[in-house]
Amino acid sequence: MRCAELSRSQAYFDGEVDAISAADIERHAEQCAECRALLQGLGQIRTAIRRDMTHGRAPPELHARIAHALDQETAIEAPRPVRRGQSTWRVRPFWAGAFGGIAGTAVTAALAFFFLLPSPSSPLLDDLVAAHVRSLMPSHLIDVASTDQHTVKPWFSGHTDVSPVVADFTQQGYRLIGGRADYLEHQRSAVVVYQHGPHVINVFSWAASQPRSPNDASRNGYRMIFWKVGDVQYCAVSDTGREELLSLVRLLQDASHT
Amino acid sequence: MLPHLDAAYRFARWLSRSPGDADDVVQEAILRAFRGFDALRGSDAKSWLLAIVRNCHSTAHRQQQRRAFVPLPEEHDPRDGYAMIAATPDPESASICRDNARTLDRLMSELPEEHREVLVLREIEDLGYREIATVTNVPIGTVMSRLARARATLKARWSTGVEGGL
Numbered sequence: 001m002r003c004a005e006l007s008r009s010q011a012y013f014d015g016e017v018d019a020i021s022a023a024d025i026e027r028h029a030e031q032c033a034e035c036r037a038l039l040q041g042l043g044q045i046r047t048a049i050r051r052d053m054t055h056g057r058a059p060p061e062l063h064a065r066i067a068h069a070l071d072q073e074t075a076i077e078a079p080r081p082v083r084r085g086q087s088t089w090r091v092r093p094f095w096a097g098a099f100g101g102i103a104g105t106a107v108t109a110a111l112a113f114f115f116l117l118p119s120p121s122s123p124l125l126d127d128l129v130a131a132h133v134r135s136l137m138p139s140h141l142i143d144v145a146s147t148d149q150h151t152v153k154p155w156f157s158g159h160t161d162v163s164p165v166v167a168d169f170t171q172q173g174y175r176l177i178g179g180r181a182d183y184l185e186h187q188r189s190a191v192v193v194y195q196h197g198p199h200v201i202n203v204f205s206w207a208a209s210q211p212r213s214p215n216d217a218s219r220n221g222y223r224m225i226f227w228k229v230g231d232v233q234y235c236a237v238s239d240t241g242r243e244e245l246l247s248l249v250r251l252l253q254d255a256s257h258t
Numbered sequence: 259m260l261p262h263l264d265a266a267y268r269f270a271r272w273l274s275r276s277p278g279d280a281d282d283v284v285q286e287a288i289l290r291a292f293r294g295f296d297a298l299r300g301s302d303a304k305s306w307l308l309a310i311v312r313n314c315h316s317t318a319h320r321q322q323q324r325r326a327f328v329p330l331p332e333e334h335d336p337r338d339g340y341a342m343i344a345a346t347p348d349p350e351s352a353s354i355c356r357d358n359a360r361t362l363d364r365l366m367s368e369l370p371e372e373h374r375e376v377l378v379l380r381e382i383e384d385l386g387y388r389e390i391a392t393v394t395n396v397p398i399g400t401v402m403s404r405l406a407r408a409r410a411t412l413k414a415r416w417s418t419g420v421e422g423g424l
């Protein structure tokens with residue numbers, strides 16, 4: 001007769017049960033020869049596979065081939081590379097968080113081509129773009145991952161100097177995915193993170209001590225829209241189009257007035 | 259530089275069972291990811307990329323099968339792998355094979371694809387059930403039963419093939 005706990009024993013072996021169930025199963029396996037044998041067999045298989053069967057790493061030729069293919073790809077998208085004078089930041093779409101680094105310059109050229117607009121020079125703009133780009137690197141995006149505004153908002157009070165408006169706009173296409181603390185203008189600013197299609201939008205907020213920044217700016221292909229509510233300065237940063245960013249800004253402005 | 263490229267490559271190797279095909283599949287998957295055809299779901303880039311690898315593999319595999327059903331004479335190559343794939347395991351040759359790694363490699367390759375992929379994702383890529391469910395696009399319960407079947411088959415064949423078990 002087959003033990004009814006075999007499936008749970010496998011889940012235990014794979015680290016898929018909580019501590020209480022784990023203790024249960026360990027106790028059970030002391031009594032049950034069938035589950036003991038299963039666990040032993042699973043261990044043998046795992047040991048053998050992890051020792052001998054990896055098929056190793058992608059060969060250097062494949063790295064080179066893919067880098068070349070990505071360069072070709074961006075070359076098609078950006079026939080006329082555009083160079084910006086002082087640009088030091090590479091522009092990356094969201095996926096580049098997963099593949100950080102490769103073909104970055106080509107992507108910069110591709111995106112700068114679409115967003116080439118005059119922008120005032122300001123250390124704040126540089127800081128905002130730097131913070132946005134940094135957030136797209138693996139595991140820098142979110143400190144508190146939640147789609148619930150009632151989880152994200154209280155988190156800020158312990159970690160930042162401002163309490164920004166936090167709301168989810170999934171219905172309108174802007175999904176709240178979490179929050180983050182960042183350092184801007186010599187203070188701990190709050191960043192609310194939204195996902196819009198494949199794009200990430202960072203909404204920065206900090207207590208405004210400086211005169212108001214321009215309403216609208218772009219840097220290295222990133223669009224920034226500034227607005228102010230009371231004494232809190234907001235700035236939304238993303239690589240979306242202006243209208244898409246503006247829609248979120250309007251939603252946030254409406255939310256902070258209700 | 260490309261995180262998860264190694265994982266993508268290993269997974270493609272196990273799916274396609276041929277280094278050349280695996281290279282093509284990985285390249286296609288990375289380009290698809292780059293073009294943003296498949297939006298990143300959640301924040302788990304590894305599962306996301308492996309799911310794209312899997313889609314690219316099944317697309318390529320279907321194309322190969324279509325070609326195989328209506329072979330053009332000049333395309334026909336006796337070295338095409340179908341005879342090899344169809345080859346049945348030979349217990350006698352397994353028992354004389356002293357190279358455990360090669361035996362294990364062969365036994366894993368002989369598993370049905372839906373069993374092989376969950377085993378590889380669990381044991382080699384160290385993904386959890388939920389992530390495996392995302393990559394293979396089946397419910398977690400199915401992941402668990404396929405994993406159990408894969409392990410049972412592997413263990414049984416290994417035990418009959420090699421004296422003294424694993």
